[in-house]
Structure formats: C-alpha cells, structure tokens
Amino acid sequence: MSYLADALIGAVTDPAMLGLCLFGVVVGLVFGALPGVSSTMSLAVMLPLTFGMSTPAAMMLMLGVFFASVYAGSVSAILLNIPGTPGAMVTVLDGNAMARKGRAGEAMAYALIASLFGGVVGWLLLVGIAPVIAAYALRFGSPEYAAVVFFGLALVSYASSGDTLRGLAAGTIGLLLGVVGRDVVTDVPRFTFGTADLQGGFDIIPLAIGLFGVAEALSAMERAPRGGRVQAPTGRLMPKARTLIAELPAALRGSFIGTFIGAIPAAGSAVAVAVAYALEKRLSRTPERFGTGIPRGVVAPEAANNACVGGALIPMMTLGIPGDSITAVLIGVLLLHGLRPGPGLFENQPEFIATIYAALFIAIVLTGLVAGFIGLRVFNKVLLLPRRLLLTGVLMLCLLGAFSVRNSAFDIWVAVGSGAVGYGLIRLGVPILPLAFGVVLGPILEENLRRTLMIHGDWSVFLTRPISFTLVMISLLVLGGPLIVRALTTLAARRRT
Amino acid sequence: MRRTALVATAALIAAAPLAQAQGFPDGPITWVVNWPAGGGQDTTSRLVAERLSAELGVPVVVENYDGAGGLAGMRVLAGAKPDGYTIGMLGSSSIIQQYTTDEPVMLDQLAVLSFFGPDPGALTVKADTPYETLEAFVMAAKEQPGDILNGNDPPGGASYISASIMEVALDLTLNKIPYKGYAPTVTALLGGEVHSATVPVPQVLEAHKAGDVRILGVMASERHFLAPDIPTFAEQGFNVVAGDFRAVVGPAGIPQDRAEILSQALVAVLSSAEFVAAANAAGYMIEPLGAEAALARIKAFDAQVYPVLEDAGLVTNPR
Numbered sequence: 001m002s003y004l005a006d007a008l009i010g011a012v013t014d015p016a017m018l019g020l021c022l023f024g025v026v027v028g029l030v031f032g033a034l035p036g037v038s039s040t041m042s043l044a045v046m047l048p049l050t051f052g053m054s055t056p057a058a059m060m061l062m063l064g065v066f067f068a069s070v071y072a073g074s075v076s077a078i079l080l081n082i083p084g085t086p087g088a089m090v091t092v093l094d095g096n097a098m099a100r101k102g103r104a105g106e107a108m109a110y111a112l113i114a115s116l117f118g119g120v121v122g123w124l125l126l127v128g129i130a131p132v133i134a135a136y137a138l139r140f141g142s143p144e145y146a147a148v149v150f151f152g153l154a155l156v157s158y159a160s161s162g163d164t165l166r167g168l169a170a171g172t173i174g175l176l177l178g179v180v181g182r183d184v185v186t187d188v189p190r191f192t193f194g195t196a197d198l199q200g201g202f203d204i205i206p207l208a209i210g211l212f213g214v215a216e217a218l219s220a221m222e223r224a225p226r227g228g229r230v231q232a233p234t235g236r237l238m239p240k241a242r243t244l245i246a247e248l249p250a251a252l253r254g255s256f257i258g259t260f261i262g263a264i265p266a267a268g269s270a271v272a273v274a275v276a277y278a279l280e281k282r283l284s285r286t287p288e289r290f291g292t293g294i295p296r297g298v299v300a301p302e303a304a305n306n307a308c309v310g311g312a313l314i315p316m317m318t319l320g321i322p323g324d325s326i327t328a329v330l331i332g333v334l335l336l337h338g339l340r341p342g343p344g345l346f347e348n349q350p351e352f353i354a355t356i357y358a359a360l361f362i363a364i365v366l367t368g369l370v371a372g373f374i375g376l377r378v379f380n381k382v383l384l385l386p387r388r389l390l391l392t393g394v395l396m397l398c399l400l401g402a403f404s405v406r407n408s409a410f411d412i413w414v415a416v417g418s419g420a421v422g423y424g425l426i427r428l429g430v431p432i433l434p435l436a437f438g439v440v441l442g443p444i445l446e447e448n449l450r451r452t453l454m455i456h457g458d459w460s461v462f463l464t465r466p467i468s469f470t471l472v473m474i475s476l477l478v479l480g481g482p483l484i485v486r487a488l489t490t491l492a493a494r495r496r497t
Numbered sequence: 498m499r500r501t502a503l504v505a506t507a508a509l510i511a512a513a514p515l516a517q518a519q520g521f522p523d524g525p526i527t528w529v530v531n532w533p534a535g536g537g538q539d540t541t542s543r544l545v546a547e548r549l550s551a552e553l554g555v556p557v558v559v560e561n562y563d564g565a566g567g568l569a570g571m572r573v574l575a576g577a578k579p580d581g582y583t584i585g586m587l588g589s590s591s592i593i594q595q596y597t598t599d600e601p602v603m604l605d606q607l608a609v610l611s612f613f614g615p616d617p618g619a620l621t622v623k624a625d626t627p628y629e630t631l632e633a634f635v636m637a638a639k640e641q642p643g644d645i646l647n648g649n650d651p652p653g654g655a656s657y658i659s660a661s662i663m664e665v666a667l668d669l670t671l672n673k674i675p676y677k678g679y680a681p682t683v684t685a686l687l688g689g690e691v692h693s694a695t696v697p698v699p700q701v702l703e704a705h706k707a708g709d710v711r712i713l714g715v716m717a718s719e720r721h722f723l724a725p726d727i728p729t730f731a732e733q734g735f736n737v738v739a740g741d742f743r744a745v746v747g748p749a750g751i752p753q754d755r756a757e758i759l760s761q762a763l764v765a766v767l768s769s770a771e772f773v774a775a776a777n778a779a780g781y782m783i784e785p786l787g788a789e790a791a792l793a794r795i796k797a798f799d800a801q802v803y804p805v806l807e808d809a810g811l812v813t814n815p816r
Contacts, residue, residue, distance in 0.1 A: 040533065040534055041534055041561075043534070044534025044539065044561070045534075047534075047540075047543060048543055048547055051547065051775075138684070138687055138688040139688065140688070141685070141688055141689075141690040142685075142690060182565075182566055182651075183651075184651050184675060184677055185651065185675050186651070186652060186675075187566075187597070187651045187652040187653045187654075187675075187811070189598070189599065192599070194599055194600075195600075196565055196568060196569070196572060196598075196599065196600045197564075197565075197569075199564070199565035199566065199568060199569075199598065199599075200563065200564030200565040200566065200568075200569060203563075203564075265680060265681060265684045315684075319684075319687060319704070320703045320704070321680055321683055321684050321687070322680050325533065328536065328680065329534065332539075332540045332779075335540070335778070335779040335780055336540065336544070336775065336778070336779050337778070338778030338779070340699075340702065340703055340780070341703070342702075342703025342704060342706070342707065343703060343704065343706075343707035343709070344703050344706050344707060345703070405563070406533075406561075406562060406563040406564045406569065407560060407561065407562045407563075407573075408562070408563075408564055408569060447677065451674060451675070451676075454672075454674055455646060455674060455690065455691075
C-alpha cells in the first residue's frame with residue numbers, strides 16, 4: 001500500500017508523467033470515438049513511441065490511451081448509433097435512443113460517469129484482490145466458458161426488445177453468420193464458397209458498423225425533415241443528483257460483472273456488457289422501458305465495459321496472461337522494456353506493480369477531467385451539424401472504419417451489405433442486437449462447447465461442475481421462467497374452479 | 498554471431514555507395530504484417546522496421562492485415578509491385594498454409610530477403626502432473642496412447658505442428674486439444690484443463706520459474722537463451738527439432754540489386770548489438786541470415802513439415 005501511495009505521489013508531482021498520460025488520454029479519446037479504430041489498434045499505433053521511454057513513462061502513456069479509448073467507444077455509440085467496439089454495442093440501444101429524444105447531453109454524461117465509476121471499481125478490485133480473482137479466473141475451463149456464453153445468449157434473447165420470435169430469428173441469423181470462416185477446432189474452412197475473403201470469417205466491427213451505423217444513417221435520411229437537423233438538440237448536460245444516485249446499484253453490479261468477466265482471459269467486454277444489460281432488464285420492474293432510452297441502459301453496460309480494463313489487467317499482472325487483445329499489446333510494451341509480467345514480477349517487484357496501478361488510476365482521473373470538461377461539449381457539437389453534412393460524414397466514417405479494422409476492402413462491402421440488411425430489419429421491426437451478439441458469442445460458444453466435449457467426452461460435465469451447473473440452471477430459468485409462471489398460474493386457476 | 502556481424506558490417510560498407518548510386522530506396526517502404534497489431538509478428542516487425550528506417554534513411558511503415566489466418570496479409574505481400582517498396586514478415590504458418598488452404602500463397606511467389614530467428618517449441622507440463630522428466634512423459638504417452646491432453650493451436654498452427662512432429666518422431670499419441678493461440682493455451686495449462694502444452698519457451702517461462710509448470714525440454718539444437726538450465730530434447734536422447742520461425746520477405750521479382758540492398762540492410766539491423774539486446778529482452782531469438790541461407794532454412798522447414806501435414810490429413814492442396 002505504501003508503495004502505491006509513493007507511486008501515486010511520485011507520478012502526480014512529476015509534470016512530465018502527467019503530461020504523457022494526458023497526451024495518451026487525448027489520443028485515446030479521439031481514436032476511441034472514431035468508429036473502427038479499436039483500443040488495440042490505438043495502442044499498437046502508439047507502441048513505437050514507447051521504445052525510447054522509461055518503463056513507467058511508457059505505461060503512463062499506454063494506460064492513458066487504453067482507458068480513454070475504451071470509454072470513448074460510447075461516444076459514437078450514443079451520438080451516431082455506431083458502436084466502435086464490441087464493448088459499446090449495448091450502449092447503442094438506450095444511449096442512441098436517449099440522443100434521439102434530445103437527451104444526448106445527459107446520455108453522454110451518464111456514460112462518462114458510469115465509465116469512471118466502473119473504472120475505479122475495477123481498479124480497486126485489481127489493487128485489492130487481484131490474486132483472488134486470478135485464481136477464480138483460472139477455474140474457468142472450457143465448460144464454464146461455454147456455460148457463461150450460453151448464459152449471455154440466453155440473457156440477450158430475453159433482453160432484446162420486441163417480440164421474442166423476431167429476436168430469436170435475428171439471433172439465429174447472427175449465429176449462422178458466426179459459423180463462416182475457418183473452424184477453430186479442425187481448421188476447416190466453412191461457407192467460404194472458395195473465396196479467400198471469407199476464410200477469416202466476418203469481423204464483428206464492419207458488421208456492427210453496417211447493421212447499426214449505415215442502417216441508422218439510411219433510416220435517419222428518411223426520418224428527418226429535409227434540410228433540418230438529424231436529432232433534437234443535445235439538451236441538458238448534467239443529470240439530476242437524485243437520478244444519479246438511483247443508478248448507483250446498477251453501476252455497482254455492472255462494475256463487478258465487468259471486472260470478473262474481464263479477468264477471464266479472452267472472455268472480453270462483449271460478454272460483460274451483454275450480461276450487465278440483461279441482468280438490469282431482468283431486475284427491473286419496468287423491463288419494457290429498456291431500449292426506449294433510459295439511463296440505466298447506458299449506465300450498466302458502460303460501467304461493465306470500463307471495469308473490464310481493471311479486470312483484464314488482473315491475469316496480466318498476476319499470471320502474465322493477457323486478458324484480451326489490448327492487454328496483449330501492453331505485455332508487448334513490458335517485454336520490449338525487458339520486463340516479463342508473471343508471478344515473479346508480481347511478487348518480487350511491488351514498487352513496479354504499484355507504478356502500473358498508479359498509472360491506471362491517473363489515466364481514469366484524467367479521462368474524467370478531459371472528457372468531462374472538454375470532450376462532452378465538443379462531441380455534442382457534432383449533432384448540431386446540418387443533416388446532409390452529418391449523415392454524409394457518418395457514412396464516410398462508417399466505410400473508413402470498416403476498412404481500417406483489417407485493412408480489407410472486402411470489409412467495406414460487408415459494411416454496405418449489412419447496412420442494407422440492417423435497414424431492412426429496422427423496417428420489419430426485427431431487433432438488431434441479438435444478431436450482432438450471435439456473431440460475437442456464437443463462435444466462442446461453439447469453440448468451447450466442442451472443446452469441452454473433446455476433453456470430457458459427454459454433456460454431463462456441464463451439470464457436475466459447480467460453476468457451469470449454476471450458469472446453465474440460471475439460463476434455463478431465464479428462458480423457461482415465463483413458461484413456468486404461466487403453467488403455475490393456470491394450474492392454480494384450475495384448482496380454484 | 499560476431500562473425501556474422503562483421504560480415505554484415507563489411508557488406509554494409511560496400512553497399513552504402515551502391516544504394517546512393519541507384520537512388521534506392523528514395524521513398525517510404527511498406528512493411529506488411531499478416532496478423533493484427535500487438536502479436537509477436539507485429540512486435541518483431543515494429544522492432545525491425547524502426548531500425549531499418551534509420552538504416553535506409555527512408556520511412557518504413559508497418560501495416561497490419563488481419564484475416565484468413567494470416568493469408569490475407571500474405572496475399573497483399575505477394576500481390577504487391579516487386580519494386581522493393583513492399584516487404585513484410587513471414588512466419589511458419591504461411592509455409593504450412595501452402596498445403597492446407599484454398600488459393601494459397603506459395604513460397605515461390607515470394608522473394609526471401611533475410612532470416613529473423615527461430616522460436617523453438619518446448620514441452621511443458623503442469624507442476625502437479627506425475628511427469629518429472631521428458632523420459633517419464635514419453636513413457637506414459639506410449640503406455641496410454643491418447644490419455645495425455647496436450648494444448649496447442651488449431652490444426653496447422655505452429656504449436657500444433659510442434660506437437661505433431663514430436664508425436665511422429667517419438668512414435669507416441671497425444672490427445673491434441675486446440676486453443677486459439679498461445680495465451681488461451683497457457684491459461685488452460687495453468688488451470689489444469691490440459692496436462693501439457695507445446696508452446697515456445699517465453700510463453701511459459703514465468704510460470705516455470707514460479708513452479709506452476711515444468712518445462713521438460715526445448716525442441717531445438719541449442720538450449721534457449723532465456724532458460725539455459727533447461728535441456729534440449731536431443732540432450733535427453735530424443736531427436737526432436739520443431740517450432741516457429743520468422744523471416745523477412747518481399748514479392749517475387751524484386752530486381753536483384755534492390756533485393757541485395759534490402760537484404761544487407763536487414764542483416765545489418767538484425768546483427769546490431771543494440772537490436773539483439775532489445776529483441777532478446779522481449780524474448781525473441783535472433784539469427785541474422787542473408788537471403789540464400791534464409792531460403793535454405795525455410796525450405797528445410799518446408800520439407801520437414803509436409804509429411805507431418807500429410808500424416809495428419811491436413812493437406813488439401815498437395816505438392
């Protein structure tokens with residue numbers, strides 16, 4: 001603890017360190033807000049800059065980029081309906097709905113406050129009980145992993161708005177799209193029709209950019225009056241203190257979900273935000289209001305998404321295993337400085353571990369300051385642009401973002417094609433979210449399910465292992481709950497007569 | 498190593514006026530990475546690119562092409578204009594893909610410029626398994642074929658090939674469980690989901706030092722510089738050499754003089770003490786070889802791996 005205090009004081013009193021972190025935060029905010037520029041890519045771009053720096057300085061810069069870019073994914077999600085990262089996919093639902101109602105300013109403020117809250121909770125858990133969480137994360141084998149993704153899918157199908165049948169149909173299309181590409185278990189190409197472009201499968205970002213962004217731009221052209229603005233003005237910025245306090249439990253739940261799921265290597269923020277959002281909808285007394293633009297639909301996933309940052313650092317710091325592709329770049333930075341993260345570093349160099357913790361904390365604070373005092377005002381100005389400029393700009397950003405994910409021209413066509421599909425789905429009243437989650441979660445479920453069966457031989461393993469048993473049972477309750485309730489009430493009604 | 502450096506320096510001095518005389522390179526060079534940012538292929542590329550830029554006096558810009566298991570980037574590389582302004586990093590998976598994919602990029606579509614270094618496979622077991630030595634492991638695998646779970650890449654990936662080469666060479670059968678890359682494989686090993694793994698040494702070194710896993714042997718002709726106390730397979734009486742490697746290539750058809758300039762500059766960068774120290778610190782073995790020696794090494798790998806792929810039933814595009 002005293003190491004941490006020393007490191008914090010040392011960094012705060014060093015203008016060069018603060019300046020570096022600030023630079024990282026600004027870069028992260030700009031890159032993260034651009035659709036298609038992922039946090040991983042932002043960090044990789046900054047990587048060569050760190051070659052000549054001291055290790056603490058490099059971590060200051062990189063953690064600044066890391067946290068700010070994860071937060072900034074919510075900006076394009078709320079304002080433009082484009083999730084720049086899988087972690088912002090759920091924020092689109094209520095965030096953009098709020099913006100459309102003229103509450104963009106508030107939605108952005110909720111997202112920022114929830115992100116900072118989630119970031120701090122994730123940080124506290126990282127600093128306080130990282131080894132405990134790491135030990136729990138290691139207990140997540142393939143069966144647990146398959147079960148948690150099944151749980152996520154069950155919750156998403158429950159959480160998506162509109163009628164269940166259409167939601168399930170959309171989810172199934174997503175699962176089918178997720179099948180395309182090389183199969184992880186056998187490496188056999190599936191549904192690639194002999195073309196090389198499809199061998200890598202559909203990347204979620206171009207798909208999501210098309211399904212949400214392009215489709216939204218098309219519908220907005222239809223919706224908005226000629227020459228006018230796309231959306232109502234941004235409205236007030238600061239939510240009322242009373243409503244903020246009401247969101248506290250949701251933010252706390254989201255933060256814990258984010259930290260724990262973020263700590264499971266390779267689980268990623270997409271699973272965390274899906275679980276956080278669906279859990280809130282399940283707990284809510286007015287679940288039908290989710291998706292119509294309520295703060296809770298922004299707060300829970302944003303808290304979860306940013307708590308994942310601290311979560312992902314847990315296996316990296318304690319075990320030397322990257323929690324996701326972003327922490328993989330961070331490990332790369334440490335390696336290039338001759339430091340090999342792992343149990344040895346964690347136990348023998350507490351001063352150095354403390355500098356990393358301090359850097360993350362400063363990154364969270366600076367993100368809050370920069371985004372809160374400058375970012376929110378600047379970002380919201382985007383909506384004041386005339387409709388033709390904004391929508392053309394959005395479409396251009398969409399295509400650029402789709403291309404830049406893999407430097408692939410094919411992905412531009414994916415974005416255009418899925419934009420057309422998304423527009424059609426909107427007109428038909430089919431929810432898009434289950435489709436997007438089918439694409440993200442389907443391959444993870446399949447891979448882990450098949451590996452489970454390879455290792456354990458049969459399905460009973462899901463019921464004999466406590467974590468997977470619990471998750472499967474809750475999933476079944478979520479899916480079958482309404483049916484059971486209906487059956488019980490009819491039974492009771494019959495008894496009475 | 499020192500001799501190579503000397504030769505390279507001499508070559509460089511000879512090449513410098515040549516480079517100026519021809520005006521190559523006089524513009525930015527694109528460095529293609531066929532994997533996403535942040536991985537080993539990307540990190541090594543950026544390490545070299547930065548110094549190559551200083552060496553040649555022109556910007557060297559790293560571009561990541563993700564997709565099709567690395568094939569998308571290789572296709573960009575092979576399809577680029579062979580003017581020396583597009584080069585990139587080649588890994589062992591691209592050699593394997595020649596035989597396992599539709600529309601592959603073949604080795605003869607590429608011009609090999611230099612070797613970067615090997616990344617030998619290693620056999621690691623969880624600390625609480627009964628396999629104290631490599632011999633005990635091999636005996637157990639022979640007694641109960643298919644009982645030992647071995648975590649590795651999906652079929653065709655580097656650590657899958659390492660495991661397969663070991664199986665063929667030692668005549669044993671493992672139950673190979675595929676994971677999407679090294680990090681999930683190591684996680685599964687630490688969590689006890691698999692008994693063993695065939696990932697390279699740097700991936701398991703820290704866990705080995707902490708006593709969570711045991712590295713039983715390195716599949717190389719020499720010990721690994723990061724773990725000099727761990728014997729090779731050969732030292733323990735088992736003749737297994739396997740693992741990943743990296744080399745720098747361009748599209749086939751680069752004019753001879755330009756290819757030479759690039760090759761010499763690369764060898765000079767790779768031989769510099771400063772670069773070797775940085776790369777070693779990051780866990781990468783460096784073996785700077787010129788174009789011809791590099792091509793020979795790649796062809797040797799090609800010859801070694803083809804029968805293994807055939808044996809595993811992975812060949813869809815036979816020779």
